Amino acid sequence: MLPAWLDLESRPTSRIISLLCPELMSVVPDICTGKGEAMLPTNIVTTRLYLREPCVSDASRLFRAYTTDTEVSRYLVWRPHNAITEAVEFIAICIEAWGDRTHFPYVITLAGNEQEPIGMVEARPKGHTVDLGYVLARRFWGQGIMTEALVELTERCLAQPEYYRVQATCDVENLASARLLEKAGFSREGRLERYALHPNIGPEPRACFMYARCR
Numbered sequence: 001m002l003p004a005w006l007d008l009e010s011r012p013t014s015r016i017i018s019l020l021c022p023e024l025m026s027v028v029p030d031i032c033t034g035k036g037e038a039m040l041p042t043n044i045v046t047t048r049l050y051l052r053e054p055c056v057s058d059a060s061r062l063f064r065a066y067t068t069d070t071e072v073s074r075y076l077v078w079r080p081h082n083a084i085t086e087a088v089e090f091i092a093i094c095i096e097a098w099g100d101r102t103h104f105p106y107v108i109t110l111a112g113n114e115q116e117p118i119g120m121v122e123a124r125p126k127g128h129t130v131d132l133g134y135v136l137a138r139r140f141w142g143q144g145i146m147t148e149a150l151v152e153l154t155e156r157c158l159a160q161p162e163y164y165r166v167q168a169t170c171d172v173e174n175l176a177s178a179r180l181l182e183k184a185g186f187s188r189e190g191r192l193e194r195y196a197l198h199p200n201i202g203p204e205p206r207a208c209f210m211y212a213r214c215r
């Protein structure tokens, strides 16, 4: 039996076209968008970065880069990985998501070293809104890398006729994330009490700030 992500018969039309005849994706977007959802690009280039669809070999590289790092996962909804199988499972889910076009997890790499993931950014569309999540390996923090990735991805989302709002939430204590969102042009819209579970901090739901950029 084929792994789920290779099973073309279970894929929407969009995935089959993208695999067999990728050039058609830009020509016939209505066919390619499957259930009517917008199509985000599979690759995004910025000045320093190359964002791309994940592939199977990213699992071990992400595991080495940051998925075991407790500092990185502190304000996130997942627990740090203990074994590489967890990273393999995670990447399989990401590949599946692209196949189904339910959400769009990009691996972030440095331009010129596109094999080596240094982080991830994910766009999760729901109706006219896209929710963003993001994470970067610790040794790349503080160089404006995530600002660069978020600005470009947000602009790509807002360029789609379907999307009017791009939003992100962060734990009220995640100062780096809040600052990043402000630098990327997001406005803080409010504080959501008991909004998210961040299990690496504690078992109770925590307050988050809601940020958004709209057109």
Ligand SMILES: CC(C)(COP(=O)(O)OP(=O)(O)OC[C@H]1O[C@@H](n2cnc3c(N)ncnc32)[C@H](O)[C@@H]1OP(=O)(O)O)[C@@H](O)C(=O)NCCC(=O)NCCS
Pocket: 071, 072, 073, 075, 076, 134, 135, 136, 137, 140, 141, 142, 143, 144, 145, 146, 147, 148, 169, 170, 171, 174, 175, 176, 177, 179, 180, 183
């Ligand atoms: C949040 C994260 C993605 C930021 O990525 P990054 O590439 O370092 O972000 P940038 O360099 O573009 O911008 C970060 C800004 O926050 C600032 N910052 C960092 N730590 C800070 C702190 N403790 N308090 C205040 N500001 C802080 C940086 O100085 C920078 O602002 P500046 O350019 O004005 O100096 C990265 O820290 C990360 O991966 N953290 C762990 C995962 C995570 O928390 N993800 C977000 C979940 S909501």
